[in-house]
Amino acid sequence: MAARLCLDKPSQAYDTAQAGGDLMSARADYSATDTHRGHTGVSCLPGDLVARVVLDGLLKLRPAFLEDPTLRSVAGQVLVVSSEQALAENSANLPLGSVRIIALSEACYKDPRLDAIVFAYLPPSTPIPLVGRMIESALRDIRRENLHYQSAEQLRIASAEIDELNRIGVALSAEHEIPKLLEMILSRARQMTAADAGSIYFVEPEQDGSWSSSAKSQPATGSIQEREIGWRKPNVTSRATALRFLWAQNDTVSFPFEQTQVEISNASIAGHVALTGESVQLEDAYDVPPGLPYKINHDFDAKLGYRTKSILAVPMCNDKGEVVGVLQLINSKRNPGAKLTSHAAAAAEVVPFTLHHRKLLLSLASQAAVALQNSRLLASIENLFEGFVRASVVAIEQRDPATCGHSARVARLTLALAEAVNRTTTGPLAHIHFTPTHKKELRYAALLHDFGKVGVRENILLKKEKLYPAQLELLRHRFLFAKRSSETELLRAKLELLLAHGEHAHNQAAQEAEVRFQKYCTELDALWDYVLQCNLPSSTPETARPRLAEAATRTYVDPNGISRPLITDEEIRLLSIPQGSLDPLERAQMEDHVMYTVRFLSQIPWTPEIRGVIPIAGAHHEKLDGSGYPHRLSADNISWQTRMLTIVDIFDGITASDRPYKKAFTPEEALGILRAQVAAGAIDPDLFELFSDLVRQGVHKAESQQPDSVLADEQAAS
Ligand SMILES: [Fe+2]
Numbered sequence: 144m145a146a147r148l149c150l151d152k153p154s155q156a157y158d159t160a161q162a163g164g165d166l167m168s169a170r171a172d173y174s175a176t177d178t179h180r181g182h183t184g185v186s187c188l189p190g191d192l193v194a195r196v197v198l199d200g201l202l203k204l205r206p207a208f209l210e211d212p213t214l215r216s217v218a219g220q221v222l223v224v225s226s227e228q229a230l231a232e233n234s235a236n237l238p239l240g241s242v243r244i245i246a247l248s249e250a251c252y253k254d255p256r257l258d259a260i261v262f263a264y265l266p267p268s269t270p271i272p273l274v275g276r277m278i279e280s281a282l283r284d285i286r287r288e289n290l291h292y293q294s295a296e297q298l299r300i301a302s303a304e305i306d307e308l309n310r311i312g313v314a315l316s317a318e319h320e321i322p323k324l325l326e327m328i329l330s331r332a333r334q335m336t337a338a339d340a341g342s343i344y345f346v347e348p349e350q351d352g353s354w355s356s357s358a359k360s361q362p363a364t365g366s367i368q369e370r371e372i373g374w375r376k377p378n379v380t381s382r383a384t385a386l387r388f389l390w391a392q393n394d395t396v397s398f399p400f401e402q403t404q405v406e407i408s409n410a411s412i413a414g415h416v417a418l419t420g421e422s423v424q425l426e427d428a429y430d431v432p433p434g435l436p437y438k439i440n441h442d443f444d445a446k447l448g449y450r451t452k453s454i455l456a457v458p459m460c461n462d463k464g465e466v467v468g469v470l471q472l473i474n475s476k477r478n479p480g481a482k483l484t485s486h487a488a489a490a491a492e493v494v495p496f497t498l499h500h501r502k503l504l505l506s507l508a509s510q511a512a513v514a515l516q517n518s519r520l521l522a523s524i525e526n527l528f529e530g531f532v533r534a535s536v537v538a539i540e541q542r543d544p545a546t547c548g549h550s551a552r553v554a555r556l557t558l559a560l561a562e563a564v565n566r567t568t569t570g571p572l573a574h575i576h577f578t579p580t581h582k583k584e585l586r587y588a589a590l591l592h593d594f595g596k597v598g599v600r601e602n603i604l605l606k607k608e609k610l611y612p613a614q615l616e617l618l619r620h621r622f623l624f625a626k627r628s629s630e631t632e633l634l635r636a637k638l639e640l641l642l643a644h645g646e647h648a649h650n651q652a653a654q655e656a657e658v659r660f661q662k663y664c665t666e667l668d669a670l671w672d673y674v675l676q677c678n679l680p681s682s683t684p685e686t687a688r689p690r691l692a693e694a695a696t697r698t699y700v701d702p703n704g705i706s707r708p709l710i711t712d713e714e715i716r717l718l719s720i721p722q723g724s725l726d727p728l729e730r731a732q733m734e735d736h737v738m739y740t741v742r743f744l745s746q747i748p749w750t751p752e753i754r755g756v757i758p759i760a761g762a763h764h765e766k767l768d769g770s771g772y773p774h775r776l777s778a779d780n781i782s783w784q785t786r787m788l789t790i791v792d793i794f795d796g797i798t799a800s801d802r803p804y805k806k807a808f809t810p811e812e813a814l815g816i817l818r819a820q821v822a823a824g825a826i827d828p829d830l831f832e833l834f835s836d837l838v839r840q841g842v843h844k845a846e847s848q849q850p851d852s853v854l855a856d857e858q859a860a861s
């Protein structure tokens with residue numbers, strides 16, 4: 144017979160139960176917040192004898208009821224009450240969110256607040272099995288709600304992890320400096336898994352430039368766990384044979400890190416991961432299952448007194464599914480801030496990495512692989528471009544060997560000046576700061592500023608003196624011819640005297656002719672010396688002009704007996720060049736090198752951040768007072784970068800140590816020349832002072848003393 148409860152009066156119900164013998168004795172002490180001892184959370188209020196009788200009856204009827212594992216898993220309580228008043232007295236202490244109240248009442252409670260918290264009403268006469276069903280229903284409701292909360296929490300955590308992975312992905316793609324990238328990858332990986340230590344290995348590039356140890360993807364295989372987490376095992380063909388141990392972090396111990404090679408083989412965990420494309424996950428590196436296909440190296444622990452316990456190593460796969468590296472983490476910790484300074488600390492703090500850690504790490508490793516590979520590609524492109532720039536510099540220096548080393552020295556000193564500007568904290572330069580990108584741009588501009596000289600005709604580019612070598616040789620032969628003609632005339636005169644008057648006759652006349660000849664030779668030699676002096680590119684003083692004019696009047700008699708100028712008008716014009724070796728037309732052609740530089744640089748698809756290379760290099764002969772070329776720019780239109788380049792370019796041009804025709808100026812003399820240009824308003828005074836300080840500190844001496852240039856264009860400019 145099904146037990147029934149008569150709940151009109153609690154005492155009566157208890158009595159009925161006792162009398163019927165269907166109900167268990169009410170031995171348990173129930174409270175509103177305690178679950179039934181050892182059972183799932185079904186309870187009644189203290190003193191609620193009716194409810195207690197019901198529960199005891201239920202237990203007697205179905206002893207295994209409250210052991211149901213599906214019901215035991217709930218985190219909450221079902222409270223059976225038989226009195227509105229008792230509920231009112233205890234409601235303040237009830238954890239309402241996790242309690243389902245089953246009211247044994249014929250009618251809804253009068254107090255709407257109590258009515259609102261009742262899960263279900265059952266008439267007091269409800270058979271006990273039906274009460275049991277309602278309790279089951281209430282427990283399922285709690286369980287469903289618990290699952291809902293758990294799902295929501297898991298969703299929140301997963302969403303936060305996805306956000307974090309996205310943030311990491313964005314950060315990784317924005318960082319191109321490989322050391323910073325490696326640091327970021329390891330830090331984030333350790334942060335996500337509370338790992339004490341970690342390291343990154345990258346597959347060594349092959350001869351063909353490939354960086355993977357694998358070819359193309361193959362159908363998913365891999366371990367059970369990898370299949371569980373949906374990881375697609377990469378196809379490994381092991382073209383590469385070595386990993387490069389690139390980076391390491393360890394919260395507990397510090398050690399001198401050096402990049403080493405690790406063989407891609409089963410001789411190490413990282414090598415095994417790269418070889419097979421499978422992850423390795425160990426709870427304790429000193430207590431491993433037998434028959435592992437790889438070896439575990441404990442040298443690090445032995446050397447530094449460290450204790451490696453849990454290990455997680457995953458392959459880093461690129462977008463083609465190729466293994467390009469290995470990410471290995473050591474010792475996941477309960478408390479991320481803990482230091483594993485002893486074996487005891489390691490035993491207490493270290494926990495195994497979880498499957499979830501592995502999923503996260505595989506995702507991060509893939510992003511990191513792509514980012515690292517991109518950075519490597521970028522670095523190789525930059526190296527390629529660097530090689531192109533160097534080749535360009537070599538091209539111009541081979542065409543004009545006298546400028547050898549000029550571009551590199553100018554680049555080095557200009558960057559040194561930029562660094563000095565960055566260090567300046569007072570004065571007009573204090574607000575100027577050059578970022579690494581600015582400096583890269585400035586370096587390219589400095590290295591390539593004179594590249595346009597490849598467009599200048601070679602005879603002008605290499606012109607060392609005012610007369611071209613062939614012109615000077617022709618002039619020298621004319622002087623020799625004149626001297627020889629004079630000697631011939633002397634001999635002819637002597638012969639005629641001899642024939643006319645005998646051997647000793649008119650000796651005096653012959654001697655006079657001899658004296659005239661010697662005088663003529665001396666004059667020619669002096670004039671030749673003077674021509675050679677005028678031919679030098681150093682300035683020809685105004686006082687020398689009359690003598691050149693006088694020289695222009697000298698004549699000689701050619702083989703046809705025609706009197707001609709000893710020095711032609713063209714030769715006189717060139718020898719009269721007031722400064723340097725170039726006449727105005729040649730100088731204009733030399734100045735065109737800036738235009739050619741701009742034309743050349745404009746063919747290069749510079750990235751937006753270093754597009755300033757063209758204007759910086761294209762203005763390196765402009766002066767602040769508008770006296771420069773090619774555009775006679777004013778100060779407002781000349782950048783700080785160009786101003787620095789101009790100062791260094793002039794300095795290097797006039798201190799060049801291998802001038803074939805002129806002694807190089809000393810650094811002090813060069814600063815004096817620059818100071819005069821500052822006084823004239825041609826170059827920036829503040830940058831000049833800063834540069835002077837650098838020169839006094841000997842910055843210009845750091846460069847090896849290679850044969851240096853005579854910058855013909857600098858002659859034209861200064
Ligand atoms: Fe130049």
Ligand SMILES: [Fe+2]
Nearest residue numbers: 592593792854
């Ligand atoms: Fe230059």
